[in-house]
Amino acid sequence: xxxxxxxxxxxxxxxxxxxxxxxxxxxxxxxxxxxxxxxxxxxxxxxxxxxxxxxxxxxxxxxxxxxxxxxxxxxxxxxxxxxxxxxxxxxxxxxxxxxxxxxxxxxxxxxxxxxxxxxxxxxxxxxxxxxxxxxxxxxxxxxxxxxxxxxxxxxxxxxxxxxxxxxxxxxxxxxxxxxxxxxxxxxxxxxxxxxxxxxxxxxxxxxxxxxxxxxxxxxxxxxxxxxxxxxxxxxxxxxxxxxxxxxxxxxxxxxxxxxxxxxxxxxx
Amino acid sequence: xxxxxxxxxxxxxxxxxxxxxxxxxxxxxxxxxxxxxxxxxxxxxxxxxxxxxxxxxxxxxxxxxxxxxxxxxxxxxxxxxxxxxxxxxxxxxxxxxxxxxxxxxxxxxxxxxxxxxxxxxxxxxxxxxxxxxxxxxxxxxxxxxxxxxxxxxxxxxxxxxxxxxxxxxxxxxxxxxxxxxxxxxxxxxxxxxxxxxxxxxxxxxxxxxxxxxxxxxxxxxxxxxxxxxxxxxxxxxxxxxxxxxxxxxxxxxxxxxxxxxxxxxxxxxxxxxxxxxxxxxxxxxxxxxxxxxxxxxxxxxxxxxxxxxxxxxxxxxxxxxxxxxxxxxxxx
Numbered sequence: 001x002x003x004x005x006x007x008x009x010x011x012x013x014x015x016x017x018x019x020x021x022x023x024x025x026x027x028x029x030x031x032x033x034x035x036x037x038x039x040x041x042x043x044x045x046x047x048x049x050x051x052x053x054x055x056x057x058x059x060x061x062x063x064x065x066x067x068x069x070x071x072x073x074x075x076x077x078x079x080x081x082x083x084x085x086x087x088x089x090x091x092x093x094x095x096x097x098x099x100x101x102x103x104x105x106x107x108x109x110x111x112x113x114x115x116x117x118x119x120x121x122x123x124x125x126x127x128x129x130x131x132x133x134x135x136x137x138x139x140x141x142x143x144x145x146x147x148x149x150x151x152x153x154x155x156x157x158x159x160x161x162x163x164x165x166x167x168x169x170x171x172x173x174x175x176x177x178x179x180x181x182x183x184x185x186x187x188x189x190x191x192x193x194x195x196x197x198x199x200x201x202x203x204x205x206x207x208x209x210x211x212x213x214x215x216x217x218x219x220x221x222x223x224x225x226x227x228x229x230x231x232x233x234x235x236x237x238x239x240x241x242x243x244x245x246x247x248x249x250x251x252x253x254x255x256x257x258x259x260x261x262x263x264x265x266x267x268x
Numbered sequence: 269x270x271x272x273x274x275x276x277x278x279x280x281x282x283x284x285x286x287x288x289x290x291x292x293x294x295x296x297x298x299x300x301x302x303x304x305x306x307x308x309x310x311x312x313x314x315x316x317x318x319x320x321x322x323x324x325x326x327x328x329x330x331x332x333x334x335x336x337x338x339x340x341x342x343x344x345x346x347x348x349x350x351x352x353x354x355x356x357x358x359x360x361x362x363x364x365x366x367x368x369x370x371x372x373x374x375x376x377x378x379x380x381x382x383x384x385x386x387x388x389x390x391x392x393x394x395x396x397x398x399x400x401x402x403x404x405x406x407x408x409x410x411x412x413x414x415x416x417x418x419x420x421x422x423x424x425x426x427x428x429x430x431x432x433x434x435x436x437x438x439x440x441x442x443x444x445x446x447x448x449x450x451x452x453x454x455x456x457x458x459x460x461x462x463x464x465x466x467x468x469x470x471x472x473x474x475x476x477x478x479x480x481x482x483x484x485x486x487x488x489x490x491x492x493x494x495x496x497x498x499x500x501x502x503x504x505x506x507x508x509x510x511x512x513x514x515x516x517x518x519x520x521x522x523x524x525x526x527x528x529x530x531x532x533x534x535x536x537x538x539x540x541x542x543x544x545x546x547x548x549x550x551x552x553x554x555x556x557x558x559x560x561x562x563x564x565x566x567x568x569x570x571x572x573x574x575x576x577x578x579x580x581x582x583x584x585x586x587x588x589x590x591x592x593x594x595x596x597x598x599x600x
Contacts, residue, residue: 053493079495086489092351093485093540106483107495112476114543159494 104158340553343527365394391514525582
């Protein structure tokens with residue numbers, strides 16, 4: 001196995017005055033691997049992502065990025081190595097798309113520097129990578145939810161990260177945008193970016209060759225190939241409701257997860 | 269980007285014109301012939317025009333420019349910091365604190381410089397109190413800061429009302445009331461010299477940080493994940509804005525609306541990017557206050573309190589701006 005780019009060992013976390021959310025969590029990722037963190041609402045998925053992004057401080061255990069403990073990274077160096085796209089939040093001020101995306105260069109600029117031509121060029125490059133270069137002069141407040149999410153991903157790419165953390169990147173989006181974002185995720189792996197994606201739907205990891213971490217608060221139900229970790233038994237256990245995996249064969253074999261009908265439910 | 273680059277120099281030119289007009293208008297008008305004499309160096313320094321110009325109008329106009337620029341800049345950075353376009357520089361209670369400080373010293377019969385120092389110090393004190401109250405576990409969440417500001421602000425407002433209530437209604441109370449309404453009357457070179465450093469330096473610092481301030485508008489967490497030390501930047505912005513606002517209130521009383529309305533106008537002109545918006549906001553604020561102050565001292569024989577004028581002009585302007593900024597939002 002190649003050198004791990006992200007290594008988590010016996011990680012535990014609790015919010016002040018709160019009960020433990022993560023306990024003794026361990027996993028490792030190599031460069032270019034894709035990890036989906038799957039679990040129910042409130043299961044600690046976003047918390048894990050924030051710990052990895054350095055936005056929360058762990059209680060115990062270790063987080064090694066490129067072999068170095070996360071606490072030893074300076075914040076700008078961390079932001080050059082790792083980018084984080086949080087859950088959907090609408091923009092407050094009408095910045096243009098390009099102005100927003102160029103902010104991804106902040107960790108490369110010293111305190112009083114104003115981004116130069118080069119920064120704007122890199123920002124435009126990320127915009128074309130995401131396929132929304134034509135939106136560059138539009139105001140963020142006037143974009144659709146799907147477009148805004150793409151802007152956020154473009155901003156993260158402008159940081160030129162080795163590791164990209166995405167928190168529910170497809171939530172609130174229609175099917176077409178979901179597909180676009182999933183395509184992007186597939187493309188990023190090819191470009192060598194290591195991905196950690198939070199998702200409460202197991203369908204997405206089942207579609208791609210990927211790793212999955214099944215998480216429900218302090219209980220870790222599995223880490224490994226999505227195909228085997230996201231078994232009916234494991235999913236039923238973690239979501240506390242019977243879950244079935246259904247296979248469709250056309251045009252290519254694919255699996256979906258659906259909650260099992262309860263006999264009491266009224267169906268016509 | 270080109271169009272936005274042109275706004276700033278245009279505004280500077282316009283400001284220069286307004287300053288020249290403001291200098292010429294007053295009880296002792298300065299005519300073009302006088303200006304010619306001044307430029308040629310032939311004006312007698314004991315001439316009434318020269319005295320009016322240099323001793324009275326110039327410091328007053330410079331103060332107006334500085335206060336206008338300062339309040340607008342503070343408003344712009346606070347709106348960005350708190351991610352709320354309805355925030356004014358007084359959100360953390362500076363104005364209420366300063367008002368209480370001034371009222372206390374007026375009640376004690378202190379001299380004008382002492383009243384100004386009192387206003388400045390109590391303005392700082394109120395923000396320090398709000399910041400302390402809103403700080404938890406070495407962090408200061410923005411919502412807590414705003415709420416603490418409201419709490420401290422209303423506390424000082426109540427205390428000021430109490431001082432007005434107990435003040436001598438024939439003499440001290442009117443002084444307090446007039447001071448609270450705001451005026452640039454009686455600002456001399458000395459006042460300007462004492463208060464300029466605590467406004468100019470923070471203004472310059474904010475201007476240096478102008479692009480980085482954008483990061484806050486993404487939200488505190490996103491700014492952090494872009495490698496920014498948000499606690500430090502937040503403290504710096506609050507310190508600068510407070511120093512500016514407290515100094516402004518100390519020499520001019522409470523002048524409202526500028527810090528709320530001007531940042532919006534700037535953003536309408538050049539967009540939200542503080543790289544342009546901060547400078548334009550400062551220039552626009554300076555221009556606006558200079559204009560309003562000229563009206564305040566020349567509209568009628570009696571000086572109109574400038575706080576009243578900025579509100580009377582500011583409120584409808586703001587209403588118009590909001591209609592322009594959100595067209596169709598109110599339609600079914």
